[in-house]
Amino acid sequence: MMLAFDSSLFIQRMVDGLGEGSIYAMLALSIVVVFRATGQLNFAQGEIGLFGAFIVSTLTLSDVPIALAILIAMVVGAVLAATIERVVIRPIEHRNPGAVVVASIGLFLGINQLHSMIWGPNARSLPSVFPNDADDFFRLFGAPVRWERFGIFLVLLVLLALLWVLFNKTKIGLAMRAVANNQESAGLAGIRVGGILMIGWGLAAAISVLAASLLAPQGGLSASLMFGPFLIASAAATLGGLDSPIGAVVGGLALGLIKAIIIGYVGFLGGDMVFTVSLMIILVVLLWRPGGLFGTVTVERV
Amino acid sequence: MAMQPRIITRGSVLHRVGQLVLFGAFALFFVRAGLEGDRTGLGLLTDAIILATAVTGLNLITGYTGQISIGHSAFFGIGAYTTAILVDRGWAHGWTFPIAAIVAFVIGCIVGLPALRLKGVYLALVTLGLAVAFPAILNYEKLADLTGGPLGIKNLTYLPPDWTPFDGRADLHLWLFWLSLGIFLLVSLIASNLLRSRVGRAMIAIRDNETAAAVMGVDRAAVKTVVFGLSAAMAGVAGSLFAIKLTLVEPAIAFFTIIGAITILVAMVVGGSASTWGPLVGALFYTYVNDWARTQGEERSIDGLAGVIFGVILILLARFAPFGVVGLLRKFRARFVRVVPKPPVALAGDLPSASAPAEANPSHASTT
Amino acid sequence: MSTEALLTATGLTAGYGQVQVLQNIDFHVGRGEIVVILGANGAGKTTTMRALSGMIGRRGSVMFDGTEMVNAKPDAILRAGISQVPQGRGTFTDLSVEDNLMTGAYSRKGDVSEDLERWFDAFPRLRERRTQRAGGLSGGEQQMLAIARAMMSRPTLLLCDEPSLGLAPLITQELFRILAQASRDTGMSLLIVEQNANLALALADRAYVLETGTIVAQGTGAELLADDTIKRAYLGVG
Numbered sequence: 001m002m003l004a005f006d007s008s009l010f011i012q013r014m015v016d017g018l019g020e021g022s023i024y025a026m027l028a029l030s031i032v033v034v035f036r037a038t039g040q041l042n043f044a045q046g047e048i049g050l051f052g053a054f055i056v057s058t059l060t061l062s063d064v065p066i067a068l069a070i071l072i073a074m075v076v077g078a079v080l081a082a083t084i085e086r087v088v089i090r091p092i093e094h095r096n097p098g099a100v101v102v103a104s105i106g107l108f109l110g111i112n113q114l115h116s117m118i119w120g121p122n123a124r125s126l127p128s129v130f131p132n133d134a135d136d137f138f139r140l141f142g143a144p145v146r147w148e149r150f151g152i153f154l155v156l157l158v159l160l161a162l163l164w165v166l167f168n169k170t171k172i173g174l175a176m177r178a179v180a181n182n183q184e185s186a187g188l189a190g191i192r193v194g195g196i197l198m199i200g201w202g203l204a205a206a207i208s209v210l211a212a213s214l215l216a217p218q219g220g221l222s223a224s225l226m227f228g229p230f231l232i233a234s235a236a237a238t239l240g241g242l243d244s245p246i247g248a249v250v251g252g253l254a255l256g257l258i259k260a261i262i263i264g265y266v267g268f269l270g271g272d273m274v275f276t277v278s279l280m281i282i283l284v285v286l287l288w289r290p291g292g293l294f295g296t297v298t299v300e301r302v
Numbered sequence: 303m304a305m306q307p308r309i310i311t312r313g314s315v316l317h318r319v320g321q322l323v324l325f326g327a328f329a330l331f332f333v334r335a336g337l338e339g340d341r342t343g344l345g346l347l348t349d350a351i352i353l354a355t356a357v358t359g360l361n362l363i364t365g366y367t368g369q370i371s372i373g374h375s376a377f378f379g380i381g382a383y384t385t386a387i388l389v390d391r392g393w394a395h396g397w398t399f400p401i402a403a404i405v406a407f408v409i410g411c412i413v414g415l416p417a418l419r420l421k422g423v424y425l426a427l428v429t430l431g432l433a434v435a436f437p438a439i440l441n442y443e444k445l446a447d448l449t450g451g452p453l454g455i456k457n458l459t460y461l462p463p464d465w466t467p468f469d470g471r472a473d474l475h476l477w478l479f480w481l482s483l484g485i486f487l488l489v490s491l492i493a494s495n496l497l498r499s500r501v502g503r504a505m506i507a508i509r510d511n512e513t514a515a516a517v518m519g520v521d522r523a524a525v526k527t528v529v530f531g532l533s534a535a536m537a538g539v540a541g542s543l544f545a546i547k548l549t550l551v552e553p554a555i556a557f558f559t560i561i562g563a564i565t566i567l568v569a570m571v572v573g574g575s576a577s578t579w580g581p582l583v584g585a586l587f588y589t590y591v592n593d594w595a596r597t598q599g600e601e602r603s604i605d606g607l608a609g610v611i612f613g614v615i616l617i618l619l620a621r622f623a624p625f626g627v628v629g630l631l632r633k634f635r636a637r638f639v640r641v642v643p644k645p646p647v648a649l650a651g652d653l654p655s656a657s658a659p660a661e662a663n664p665s666h667a668s669t670t
Numbered sequence: 671m672s673t674e675a676l677l678t679a680t681g682l683t684a685g686y687g688q689v690q691v692l693q694n695i696d697f698h699v700g701r702g703e704i705v706v707i708l709g710a711n712g713a714g715k716t717t718t719m720r721a722l723s724g725m726i727g728r729r730g731s732v733m734f735d736g737t738e739m740v741n742a743k744p745d746a747i748l749r750a751g752i753s754q755v756p757q758g759r760g761t762f763t764d765l766s767v768e769d770n771l772m773t774g775a776y777s778r779k780g781d782v783s784e785d786l787e788r789w790f791d792a793f794p795r796l797r798e799r800r801t802q803r804a805g806g807l808s809g810g811e812q813q814m815l816a817i818a819r820a821m822m823s824r825p826t827l828l829l830c831d832e833p834s835l836g837l838a839p840l841i842t843q844e845l846f847r848i849l850a851q852a853s854r855d856t857g858m859s860l861l862i863v864e865q866n867a868n869l870a871l872a873l874a875d876r877a878y879v880l881e882t883g884t885i886v887a888q889g890t891g892a893e894l895l896a897d898d899t900i901k902r903a904y905l906g907v908g
Contacts, residue, residue: 088621091621092620096625098571099571099619099621099625100620102616102620105564105616106613106615106617106619106620109609109612110610110612112613113609113610114610115606116606116609117604121606174776177769178765178773178776181762181763181765182761182762182763184756185761185762185773187725187744188820189748189776189823190745190776190777191745191776192743231430231434234427238423238424238427242423242424273435273442275435275438276431276435279430279434282427283416283431286416286419286427287419287420290421292424
């Protein structure tokens with residue numbers, strides 16, 4: 001028996017997937033920004049974003065407009081992360097990479113539990129930046145598309161445009177690319193490598209805060225909000241290639257769409273298996289291209 | 303100025319005596335604990351030994367062979383579930399251990415296959431996928447007949463067999479302690495013998511310079527797959543112990559999720575990766591410091607305090623003991639004693655020294 | 671000896687961690703002068719360069735243009751006018767040729783397009799490849815890029831770490847000609863460390879010979895070229 005294909009539902013699901021994928025894409029971007037500069041996965045990336053989202057929540061409770069609150073929290077998150085880079089990560093960076101992993105797991109655990117300590121164990125709600133009443137949608141090929149979901153995708157596009165300008169049209173962006181590519185030469189060119197690393201961590205944190213603040217209205221603001229998305233985002237970054245910002249965005253959007261398709265059309269797998277299936281797809285891609293879709297394959301480091 | 307450190311040749315009488323004293327101190331500590339039999343204290347120590355068994359496995363593949371795994375919670379869980387499923391079907395507890403090891407070994411070999419092509423963070427991600435997939439698979443309704451689904455499997459109590467000096471349910475904690483310790487020692491023995499074999503040298507060669515290892519004729523595929531399997535088997539046996547100590551398995555148990563994988567990894571690095579004493583020291587450190595942090599949080603009834611304290615301790619450790627607790631102790635020891643390798647001697651009649659497997663050997667470390 | 675020293679290193683000691691590579695060496699470079707330091711592999715040539723650029727810990731005294739620089743950070747040293755062409759060219763492989771050059775001008779304020787044109791004129795092949803990834807350039811082109819990049823900061827002293835490494839003699843000759851030209855045009859001083867001494871000594875006003883971290887000989891280029899021991903050790907003749 002053939003089921004009629006409901007194109008309107010399909011479009012809705014794709015937009016939902018795009019909205020969710022945009023959040024993964026943002027988180028993946030922040031993972032890539034840190035990875036390019038330091039060669040390390042920062043396990044605390046999602047938690048730093050979550051910390052910012054809690055700040056947003058506190059600010060909105062004192063009647064700060066949500067958009068302004070997010071901007072303030074992004075700045076706070078950036079300063080926090082830059083400090084972490086300087087105080088926690090840099091002193092160990094050129095030593096045992098295992099130690100850096102332990103430090104970043106320590107950060108993950110510490111910041112995660114700090115949320116409970118400061119804001120209590122109960123989940124909070126966070127208002128959405130976008131209009132999200134029942135009638136806040138527009139029609140795309142006849143399918144109702146909710147601004148709440150589509151707006152996140154628009155934010156991603158704006159963010160990408162800003163990042164493109166930062167990386168390609170400003171001196172700091174040039175310095176960041178130079179440091180990511182060759183720290184020694186960057187130092188010889190008079191770039192303060194340490195300062196650029198701090199800026200990189202700060203930028204990554206600001207993006208994470210944005211992602212967490214956009215996710216929280218749907219997911220509910222609690223200490224466990226970012227754990228799953230962080231795993232998916234690191235998978236997305238790996239899929240795209242850990243040193244490629246474009247790869248991070250493509251990977252994030254792809255995983256969002258894959259999730260929407262699995263939940264919508266491959267229901268027998270069940271929600272728990274979504275991530276597993278995504279990872280299998282990634283495994284296949286990686287076996288085909290060990291450096292990810294857009295990443296540079298590093299020739300054996302000797 | 304500083305006192306000149308005393309130089310001791312590796313394998314000399316003095317070095318052996320030093321090792322024996324260290325080994326003896328550990329043995330005394332464990333025997334005392336096992337005889338005193340305080341139920342809560344012994345339970346925590348048993349937890350640490352079970353963790354140390356899993357860490358010994360991870361240390362083989364990650365510490366010595368350089369292949370990062372964030373998926374050992376799955377092997378741990380596979381061992382636990384193998385034991386649980388078999389016991390549930392009427393098997394004798396003891397016989398489930400080798401089966402758990404074999405099942406974990408086979409799955410470990412399969413998971414090790416991508417390692418032939420992927421490196422570093424990319425391999426870490428694949429193993430991470432395993433860690434995330436495992437609880438989802440346990441919950442998968444079509445497998446519920448086998449795994450018990452979300453409810454898991456219960457009633458796995460392993461009462462001391464008749465041939466042991468332990469008296470039934472009253473001595474259960476003692477029995478579990480000695481059983482865990484025995485299996486840990488067995489696993490450590492296997493690991494240290496492996497490391498002193500050709501395979502051990504091949505593992506370290508792969509970690510330090512894979513290209514050079516290949517040029518030297520090391521069969522990287524075989525070494526990586528088999529070591530991955532062995533490593534998984536050790537984690538699997540640890541899981542079996544975990545299951546019978548807890549007397550139940552269910553998907554919600556944190557140790558079967560990525561939390562478990564991270565715990566094993568952190569305990570390994572905290573102890574000192576690629577060191578003989580690292581797994582035990584790391585597991586003890588992890589278990590007791592974590593327990594201490596938890597007590598602090600509970601006493602002050604502040605939500606999250608325990609996690610914050612433990613997080614800060616990990617950060618400080620990474621900063622001041624980048625090579626783990628063992629690395630720190632070595633550095634401290636180096637102020638008084640320097641162990642140097644035995645100078646090469648003539649081949650004549652020196653062969654018996656090669657047969658001393660029982661001796662704990664704190665070498666092999668790339669750390670200083 | 672030159673009349674006025676631009677750079678004077680006295681008792682310079684440097685190394686990595688516990689290992690001291692340079693031991694108490696003295697040398698100087700005059701204004702507009704071209705000085706060569708000869709040395710075999712492991713003599714401490716690159717260490718000397720890295721010490722002067724502030725990339726590694728060092729002790730002693732480094733007077734540059736009347737200022738003590740021994741404790742200065744790399745960015746301050748660059749701004750003071752010392753620029754380095756690192757060994758192995760140090761190309762930003764993922765950046766375009768133009769961005770590589772712009773990175774070289776990072777320490778300067780204002781418009782640098784004039785310098786960009788000046789160096790594209792000197793190395794037309796770089797202009798052709800302006801927007802290409804620098805990692806795709808040939809070895810010779812990358813060396814040109816490294817020199818042009820270092821020159822973008824308008825140094826008064828240019829440090830060159832084995833510019834001839836891996837290059838065909840003809841290309842090396844061309845590079846040395848351009849460097850000498852730049853020195854004449856702007857009054858810039860040059861300090862070149864080399865292993866392969868033929869071309870370098872022909873170019874040099876003065877030269878030092880570095881062996882295992884100490885200076886063992888010095889003189890004009892011509893004097894050293896005539897010295898038999900030097901000839902045997904560094905010129906592959908005799």
